Amino acid sequence: MERGTERVKRGLAxxxxxxxxxxxxxxxHARIAQDAGAVxxxxxxxxxxxxxxxxxxxxxSDPEMIEGIMDAVxxxxxxxxxxxHFVEAQILQSMDVDYIDESEVLTPADEEHHIxxxxxxxxxxxxxxxxxxxxxxxxxxxxxxxxxxxxxxxxVVEAVRHMRRITNEIRSLAxxxxxxxxxxxxxxxxxxxxxxxxxxxxxxxVVNFAAGGLATPADAALMMQLxxxxxxxxxxxxxxxxxxxxxxxxxxxxxxxxxxxxLVKVSRGLGEAMPGKEIADLDVQLADRGW
Amino acid sequence: xxxxxxxxxxxxxxEHQQSLERSxxxxxxxxxxxxxxxxxxxxxxxxxxxxxxxxxxxxxxIEPLREAIISGLPTLxxxxxxxxxxxxxxxxxxxLLEVLDVVVERNAFGRQNDSFENPVYVEGxxxxxxxxxxxxxxVVRVGPDVRVLATYDEQIxxxxxxxxxxxxxxxxxxxxxRIHEMLLxxxxxx
Numbered sequence: 001m002e003r004g005t006e007r008v009k010r011g012l013a014x015x016x017x018x019x020x021x022x023x024x025x026x027x028x029h030a031r032i033a034q035d036a037g038a039v040x041x042x043x044x045x046x047x048x049x050x051x052x053x054x055x056x057x058x059x060x061s062d063p064e065m066i067e068g069i070m071d072a073v074x075x076x077x078x079x080x081x082x083x084x085h086f087v088e089a090q091i092l093q094s095m096d097v098d099y100i101d102e103s104e105v106l107t108p109a110d111e112e113h114h115i116x117x118x119x120x121x122x123x124x125x126x127x128x129x130x131x132x133x134x135x136x137x138x139x140x141x142x143x144x145x146x147x148x149x150x151x152x153x154x155x156v157v158e159a160v161r162h163m164r165r166i167t168n169e170i171r172s173l174a175x176x177x178x179x180x181x182x183x184x185x186x187x188x189x190x191x192x193x194x195x196x197x198x199x200x201x202x203x204x205x206v207v208n209f210a211a212g213g214l215a216t217p218a219d220a221a222l223m224m225q226l227x228x229x230x231x232x233x234x235x236x237x238x239x240x241x242x243x244x245x246x247x248x249x250x251x252x253x254x255x256x257x258x259x260x261x262x263l264v265k266v267s268r269g270l271g272e273a274m275p276g277k278e279i280a281d282l283d284v285q286l287a288d289r290g291w
Numbered sequence: 292x293x294x295x296x297x298x299x300x301x302x303x304x305x306e307h308q309q310s311l312e313r314s315x316x317x318x319x320x321x322x323x324x325x326x327x328x329x330x331x332x333x334x335x336x337x338x339x340x341x342x343x344x345x346x347x348x349x350x351x352x353i354e355p356l357r358e359a360i361i362s363g364l365p366t367l368x369x370x371x372x373x374x375x376x377x378x379x380x381x382x383x384x385x386x387l388l389e390v391l392d393v394v395v396e397r398n399a400f401g402r403q404n405d406s407f408e409n410p411v412y413v414e415g416x417x418x419x420x421x422x423x424x425x426x427x428x429x430v431v432r433v434g435p436d437v438r439v440l441a442t443y444d445e446q447i448x449x450x451x452x453x454x455x456x457x458x459x460x461x462x463x464x465x466x467x468x469r470i471h472e473m474l475l476x477x478x479x480x481x
């Protein structure tokens with residue numbers, strides 16, 4: 001009997017596909033998310049919009065708070081660690097959290113190294129802005145990728161940029177001749193074996209979700225139509241005026257992403273979306289953290 | 292013969308489509324009752340059973356699916372699919388089709404750290420398949436018309452009841468097509 005195999009780690013992400021993973025800060029939010037049809041929840045002390053507003057160092061959440069959420073729901077529970085902070089990851093693994101997000105939303109603990117994710121039984125999801133970054137993380141053992149987008153802004157533009165870039169870079173690799181792949185690997189800063197694999201299959205070897213700035217059902221459907229496998233919604237739900245209704249609507253929009261008539265129905269009367277921010281006005285771009 | 296329908300509300304429905312297409316049949320994603328027209332078999336994929344159950348209820352899929360299965364549509368459910376087909380779930384039940392006379396326990400082997408792979412001997416197959424168990428359920432009780440096809444560590448992990456085949460693991464995450472071929476054989480015979 002083998003635990004923590006590549007297939008088992010990547011497999012849980014396969015089961016989340018076509019679904020919505022929601023940021024929650026307490027057990028009550030977690031229950032609202034589950035009742036709305038979330039496929040998993042991300043347990044954290046403050047949603048990204050608040051982290052952005054509060055400033056200071058953002059760290060892994062208190063185990064007691066995460067355990068409260070694990071007890072409250074039956075769906076998988078994810079939690080975040082700082083980039084490079086392998087001890088925070090050891091703590092989450094020891095708590096039996098279902099997925100660890102090595103996340104740029106928290107303040108990085110190491111500016112040079114990400115965590116060696118192969119050494120863990122618990123699977124990891126990591127953010128990426130482009131294919132090279134995605135493949136470096138997969139090379140380190142990430143079992144799931146998400147676009148970084150720009151968390152806590154309610155502005156989907158960066159998630160779109162990152163998704164389109166990854167898609168274009170994959171297409172470009174798939175059209176290359178074998179002798180072009182080594183220089184492509186050099187230019188991407190990506191492991192050669194993964195570059196070869198993508199040139200052959202035309203797709204990432206792990207599930208890729210959209211994240212960072214999604215705030216409406218239409219945002220979720222946009223990212224699905226751009227080819228991602230599912231979506232993370234952070235501040236977008238619990239910073240809106242009616243979280244339960246918005247959460248349900250985003251779940252439905254993700255399933256019926258290609259059905260505009262259905263999107264009309266689910267988008268109606270949801271109240272105020274979270275307030276949005278222009279990327280140019282930000283003091284800190286979280287997506288620039290990590291490499 | 293019509294295509295094989297794959298319930299596509301959420302989960303790894305594309306992996307099921309790939310396994311079926313590699314076995315040489317056409318597939319169709321099912322999201323609304325009308326999509327069920329003329330399908331020759333049905334797959335309910337892995338995913339989150341609470342999400343699938345909620346969307347199925349909301350979009351009026353429960354009755355049409357139940358009727359189609361009760362009237363004899365060959366059906367395969369894996370993991371969340373097994374849960375969705377079941378008559379009853381221990382604790383915190385999501386909406387169910389209640390067509391398969393079993394009681395199922397969700398997350399019966401533990402959380403993700405306890406997810407595992409292990410060879411599984413399935414009745415009727417001459418060599419074991421790789422059982423991929425991800426936060427997997429198990430069957431804790433079976434009705435008189437249910438045949439147990441596989442166990443792991445004395446837990447029931449695959450059953451058949453007439454036209455319904457269901458397992459706690461994920462054949463769609465492997466290259467082994469034999470479980471899908473069992474469904475296709477039922478489809479031929481139907």
